[in-house]
Amino acid sequence: MGRVRGLDGRTAVVTGAARGIGAALARELAGRGMRVALLDLEGESLRDVARELAVPTCCVEVDVTDEAAMERAAVTVEETLGAPSVVVANAGVAEGGPFATCDPATWRRVIDVNLSGSATTARVFLPALLRNRGYYLQIASTAAFGSVPLMSAYCASKAGVEAFAQSLRAELEPQGTAVGIAYLHWTDTEMIRDADRHTALRELRAHMPPGARRTYPATSVAAWIARGVDRRRATVYAPPWLRCAQPLRPLFPPAVTAVSRWALPRLAERGPVPPTGLLGPGGEAAGPAGRPPAQG
Template sequence: MAHHNPLRGRTAVVTGAARGLGAGLARELAGRGMRIALIGREAETLERVSRELPVESRCYEADVTDDDLMERTARRVARDLGEPSVVIANAGVAEGGPFATSDPGTWRRVIEVNLVGSAITARTFLPGLLASRGYFLQVASTAAFGSAPMMSAYCASKAGAESFAQSLRAECAHRGVGVGIAYLHWTDTDMVRDVDAHDVLRELRAHMPRPARTVYPVEKVASWLAEAVRRRSATVYAPPWLRLVQPVRPLLPLLVARSSARTLPRLAERGALSATGLLGPGGLAAREGRTDGGGRGDAGSSDRR
């Protein structure tokens, strides 16, 4: 029983799977014997990830904010790989800069992808999860409880995603579907590397306590989350020490405000307070609201074994 693997032979859906943590999760779950449905905006990059996997996998080019396209994608996944036992709402984007001068369309796009896209992912795949009595994992962030300046859209979206997952958990528990929330800190993805390319965001991160500045490898974070999937955990912290922050959560806004009151005026004097736009290559891919062609849901679909 110590070697029992409840994931082997089952199907996992991962959004935002073209790069970063999504690709890492696909590799980690494939290593545990799961069939993988990779969903993302970048067909060629999805294909490269798929070719690395030692299991059957399929790629689906889709925008998680498109209800109709995601509904069609869910039907294709069920047809190609079977009803999912695991769905991970990982797709996410970020932008930085002062809220007052932020671009309304970019700000809204972060909310749409990170919050609305997660809800659409859950809605479209929930029938399959109900059939398999499966597990839904919402990838959130420490931004859900430690809101930072210059990241208002990202923090709002992750706090909303956390609350959404908590509500979904309460609705689905009696129907056999588990819902987990992953609280991530700094993970070595393209998006986080782009954070450090912008002076104001890099300096704000530099003023965090030393443990809170550590960037963790994608492979390590993916392994923490995959183990949470195996256990059907209600919460997973990456890194695990973040669990210790939860009891002092009510104090964090005050501490952040005090630190920002010292740091932001100095940065403003240097003229560093400007919008970043969507961060990282994944942010560039998510800039437009729909997949090119207005409805392709299975672009370059592949079958890997």
């Protein structure tokens, strides 16, 4: 749909902006002259990020799964910075462990934040995006390419947001509003570093092909995403080589199943695989059932 007509002076919304990829992306977009609205549950961390940015900002402490609070957040953003031209649905959490023994509330929380929270984000900012013929970017993952064991909630949520964004694109692009999907691989965030502390998830990555195990700095990932925002890309790959993996997607499920047949029994021989709970400080802030809804 063509390139954004200059990001400078326009307003971007980034959810999950208190840390990790969201914070790095907020810095990257601010460096391109955008006003940035930062949304997250962690208010103090949001304000720390905002103090680094040399552009007008707006911090809203909000749970993306709380529809009423998100509606108030959308009003606050527009009153403070103007109607957004770019909205990035980045907020996400993860947990690991066998599906049979994971806490159902934690499993649902992953789906609620990653999938329902993305839909809520799109819904509350959609009027502004339609007025501005803007750009909505859904952060997905290579977990949408092929689901892996011990990550059922995360994989289901990322496959879900991919399908959601594809459906939304078909609805909105005839009206001049573009929708993109960003596929991210292993990124050096606190969530991934926490995952590596758990034997099961560390083993999961160890069984990937050597090149696919590499972890990328959040700053590099944010730069790739921002370039996609600037060009209103339908698909953004971070790292770019992931584009080459798209045609191979039909091969991933049987390959994962074949590896799991011998890897999981060997892992079980070492003892039970305990659930991880929500990973990283961001997951701790979200809580298995969420914190009390924050006021937008």
